[in-house]
Amino acid sequence: MAEPVARLQMRGVSKAFGATLALDAVDLAVNRGEVCALVGQNGAGKSTLMAILAGATKPDAGSMRLDGTPYAPRDPLAARHAGVAMIHQELSLAPHLTVMENIVLGVEPTRGPLGIVDRDRMRQTAAGALAELGHADIAPDATVSTLSPAAQQLVEIARAFAIGCRVLVLDEPTSCLTHADVRTLFDLINRLKAQQIAVVYISHFIEEVKQISDRVVVLRDGRQAGEGRTREMPSEAIVSLMVGRSVEDLYPRRQRRSGDAILAVDALQPGDATFALHRGEVLGIAGLVGAGRTRLLRTIFGLAPVRGGRIRVAAFTGPAPPHARWQQGVGLLSEDRAGEGLARSLSVGDNITLSHLAPFGSRGLVFPSRQRAAATRWIERLDIRCADARQAVAELSGGNQQKVAVGRLLHHDVDVLILDEPTKGIDVASKAEIYRLIDEMVGAGKAVLLVSSYFPELLGVCDRIAVMARGRLGPPRDVAEWNEHSLLMEASGARAS
Amino acid sequence: MERALVVDGSVGRPRVVATRRRLLDETGVLIGLAVVLGLFGALIGPQFFRAANLELVARQTVIVCVAALGMTMVIVSGGIDLSVGSVVALSTVVTAVLLREHGPAVAAIGALASGAACGLVNGLLITQLRVVPFIVTLGTMLLVRGAAKGLADERRIEAPITWLNTLLRTVRDGSGVLLPTGIWITVALAILVALVLRYTRFGRHLFAIGSSERTARLCGVRIDRTRAAVYTIAGAFAALAGVMEFSKLSVGDPTVSIGLELDVIAAVIIGGGSLAGGKGSVTGTIAGAAIMAVIQIGCSQQGLPNWVQQIVTGSIIVGAVALDRLRS
Numbered sequence: 001m002a003e004p005v006a007r008l009q010m011r012g013v014s015k016a017f018g019a020t021l022a023l024d025a026v027d028l029a030v031n032r033g034e035v036c037a038l039v040g041q042n043g044a045g046k047s048t049l050m051a052i053l054a055g056a057t058k059p060d061a062g063s064m065r066l067d068g069t070p071y072a073p074r075d076p077l078a079a080r081h082a083g084v085a086m087i088h089q090e091l092s093l094a095p096h097l098t099v100m101e102n103i104v105l106g107v108e109p110t111r112g113p114l115g116i117v118d119r120d121r122m123r124q125t126a127a128g129a130l131a132e133l134g135h136a137d138i139a140p141d142a143t144v145s146t147l148s149p150a151a152q153q154l155v156e157i158a159r160a161f162a163i164g165c166r167v168l169v170l171d172e173p174t175s176c177l178t179h180a181d182v183r184t185l186f187d188l189i190n191r192l193k194a195q196q197i198a199v200v201y202i203s204h205f206i207e208e209v210k211q212i213s214d215r216v217v218v219l220r221d222g223r224q225a226g227e228g229r230t231r232e233m234p235s236e237a238i239v240s241l242m243v244g245r246s247v248e249d250l251y252p253r254r255q256r257r258s259g260d261a262i263l264a265v266d267a268l269q270p271g272d273a274t275f276a277l278h279r280g281e282v283l284g285i286a287g288l289v290g291a292g293r294t295r296l297l298r299t300i301f302g303l304a305p306v307r308g309g310r311i312r313v314a315a316f317t318g319p320a321p322p323h324a325r326w327q328q329g330v331g332l333l334s335e336d337r338a339g340e341g342l343a344r345s346l347s348v349g350d351n352i353t354l355s356h357l358a359p360f361g362s363r364g365l366v367f368p369s370r371q372r373a374a375a376t377r378w379i380e381r382l383d384i385r386c387a388d389a390r391q392a393v394a395e396l397s398g399g400n401q402q403k404v405a406v407g408r409l410l411h412h413d414v415d416v417l418i419l420d421e422p423t424k425g426i427d428v429a430s431k432a433e434i435y436r437l438i439d440e441m442v443g444a445g446k447a448v449l450l451v452s453s454y455f456p457e458l459l460g461v462c463d464r465i466a467v468m469a470r471g472r473l474g475p476p477r478d479v480a481e482w483n484e485h486s487l488l489m490e491a492s493g494a495r496a497s
Numbered sequence: 498m499e500r501a502l503v504v505d506g507s508v509g510r511p512r513v514v515a516t517r518r519r520l521l522d523e524t525g526v527l528i529g530l531a532v533v534l535g536l537f538g539a540l541i542g543p544q545f546f547r548a549a550n551l552e553l554v555a556r557q558t559v560i561v562c563v564a565a566l567g568m569t570m571v572i573v574s575g576g577i578d579l580s581v582g583s584v585v586a587l588s589t590v591v592t593a594v595l596l597r598e599h600g601p602a603v604a605a606i607g608a609l610a611s612g613a614a615c616g617l618v619n620g621l622l623i624t625q626l627r628v629v630p631f632i633v634t635l636g637t638m639l640l641v642r643g644a645a646k647g648l649a650d651e652r653r654i655e656a657p658i659t660w661l662n663t664l665l666r667t668v669r670d671g672s673g674v675l676l677p678t679g680i681w682i683t684v685a686l687a688i689l690v691a692l693v694l695r696y697t698r699f700g701r702h703l704f705a706i707g708s709s710e711r712t713a714r715l716c717g718v719r720i721d722r723t724r725a726a727v728y729t730i731a732g733a734f735a736a737l738a739g740v741m742e743f744s745k746l747s748v749g750d751p752t753v754s755i756g757l758e759l760d761v762i763a764a765v766i767i768g769g770g771s772l773a774g775g776k777g778s779v780t781g782t783i784a785g786a787a788i789m790a791v792i793q794i795g796c797s798q799q800g801l802p803n804w805v806q807q808i809v810t811g812s813i814i815v816g817a818v819a820l821d822r823l824r825s
Contacts, residue, residue, distance in 0.1 A: 323717035
């Protein structure tokens with residue numbers, strides 16, 4: 001028994017939902033002080049595996065051990081007490097409570113038989129946990145909603161520490177963080193490693209996985225598709241394992257011919273933007289979260305007020321509300337898929353066709369059969385996985401939901417596609433599908449205005465890129481003149497332009 | 498074939514769930530109606546199902562039904578209209594006032610116009626001042642009630658007898674074909690509203706606004722215009738309910754129908770409408786109104802006191818919504 005016992009050992013874990021086998025005898029072992037990246041596409045089984053680990057779901061078969069002792073949590077609270085903590089993409093903090101109240105939530109220290117909360121001990125526990133993370137700078141008395149997303153995430157991690165943490169699961173922890181915050185988070189993860197904590201790191205970003213993890217485990221279709229030391233696995237190999245095929249042509253690019261300027265803005269406020277978007281090209285807008293890119297797109301589309309400058313769409317000059325923009329042949333894909341992009345309780349068919357019901361009957365009539373037929377065509381064309389056009393869109397996976405949102409622009413047959421973070425939070429195969437569609441659209445003479453925080457994507461898809469920093473848009477330049485480094489320099493304002 | 502590698506956990510199970518839920522939506526409230534009918538049929542005996550008795554149920558529910566048709570559209574769009582009862586009262590007063598100098602057709606049209614105007618005011622206040630519908634219509638509930646009392650000088654207004662008074666008279670008195678005319682009007686309007694909700698752009702836009710206003714805006718739905726229209730229509734429907742109320746009372750009464758809006762909202766909610774918007778159907782609403790009328794008439798024919806009837810109706814409202822929560 002000289003072999004050290006793994007901190008976390010999951011063996012032969014299986015789970016079926018109805019006829020779908022979500023997990024098929026998956027093994028996962030994480031040692032003390034090791035960062036294990038768990039990657040896979042949406043639906044590969046990552047969330048189910050982690051839900052089992054966190055006690056939210058019971059496995060059908062398989063066993064789990066923590067430091068060699070059998071571990072079978074009854075519920076998430078039991079898992080927390082056993083030292084398994086999960087930090088989700090969407091934070092689960094009570095925004096109106098203070099930092100320390102959040103940290104001890106559910107395990108408040110009390111005094112006396114009446115269970116009166118002991119605020120002094122509460123503060124000590126909270127401050128201790130924050131100090132352990134190296135972030136004594138966060139005040140225990142601050143209200144959580146006043147903190148930045150990065151600080152909120154730290155509070156959530158501190159909560160895991162207050163109760164004693166052996167295994168920390170981070171699910172897409174960087175999706176709402178800026179570059180600087182990501183670096184801080186990685187420093188923290190390295191410190192956790194030194195404290196012998198086992199970290200499971202889930203991410204869509206291969207670059208991050210390469211940077212932070214010691215080992216990579218790839219899930220595909222509910223099975224372990226492969227694993228290895230991160231150092232010995234090139235990014236291409238990881239992606240190939242995730243997709244089950246090679247992804248050399250992730251960014252297809254046919255010969256592009258740029259035509260007339262179809263969208264032109266001149267000194268547009270807010271955003272201080274001047275550019276012309278031509279038919280047959282993809283113009284990218286790079287920048288960090290909060291740089292004002294979304295607001296610029298919304299101003300162009302009429303969802304936010306124009307404060308100055310000029311907009312021209314084809315022959316139409318001046319600001320216009322969204323319904324007029326659609327009539328002019330402009331469509332917007334919202335970055336907020338759940339809150340704005342899709343009406344979640346409506347069906348797939350309704351969501352695809354909502355902006356353009358005119359073809360389904362004259363004089364304001366809509367014949368559902370024609371509507372459904374049109375929607376079904378897009379469902380097939382875009383390979384949207386759903387029962388039928390009548391299924392509620394909320395029941396689809398993220399990638400399929402996004403295809404529904406993109407399907408709306410295609411159904412409307414717009415000439416200008418304004419895409420705000422079109423691949424946010426979706427799996428690699430759906431991403432590839434969306435890149436292919438963008439290429440097809442510009443090939444057909446349409447124009448695409450693309451906002452993305454993911455630089456490789458912009459460099460892969462765009463013809464020209466402009467960078468937005470601190471609410472100002474720089475001049476667009478040919479994609480050949482950019483690389484990830486220069487984009488980041490410009491976006492973070494490191495270089496004055 | 499390569500794409501088939503992407504396993505999507507959301508395919509297998511939800512298909513079954515979705516179909517089952519759709520079935521429940523459509524039939525749940527109808528089953529409820531059948532249960533209530535069966536219950537009172539068993540308690541009272543076969544005479545409960547005699548044509549005359551069923552006609553009584555229909556006449557009893559028709560006023561709530563007409564107002565609830567407008568309310569269904571409002572609730573589908575994610576709104577609410579608390580001014581319904583007041584608009585009904587105003588409509589009876591306007592009808593009576595106009596009848597003194599004009600014919601019944603002018604009186605009815607004038608009443609409908611007054612209701613539509615109230616609805617338009619609701620819609621404009623909601624869309625232009627950006628105040629939530631609950632507050633706006635809470636205000637106009639008092640405003641319109643006050644206006645009705647002022648117009649009637651706080652008295653009941655006598656009016657000459659015309660054909661308007663026969664709208665809800667039972668067929669045994671020789672009015673209407675098979676059923677009273679008012680019931681036929683309601684049936685026609687119910688079919689019309691059901692068709693509008695399902696087969697028109699306006700109807701689809703109501704569902705979209707109720708489901709997610711931001712999405713509707715993004716998709717170019719003219720939200721303000723649609724909203725103003727739906728409140729105007731709801732106002733006109735409430736006024737038509739008022740004309741029917743007048744037909745029953747044969748006077749204009751500014752104090753009538755206090756609290757009617759709650760019965761109307763209850764009918765929509767029992768029928769599967771959601772106050773969060775995006776859900777609701779005409780079939781459900783009519784069945785919801787019928788359930789309440791059956792309970793009311795059944796209880797009184799069984800000799801049960803009013804308080805029993807209120808407890809039963811209250812339980813059904815809470816039960817219907819709880820059931821709705823369970824299945825979603």
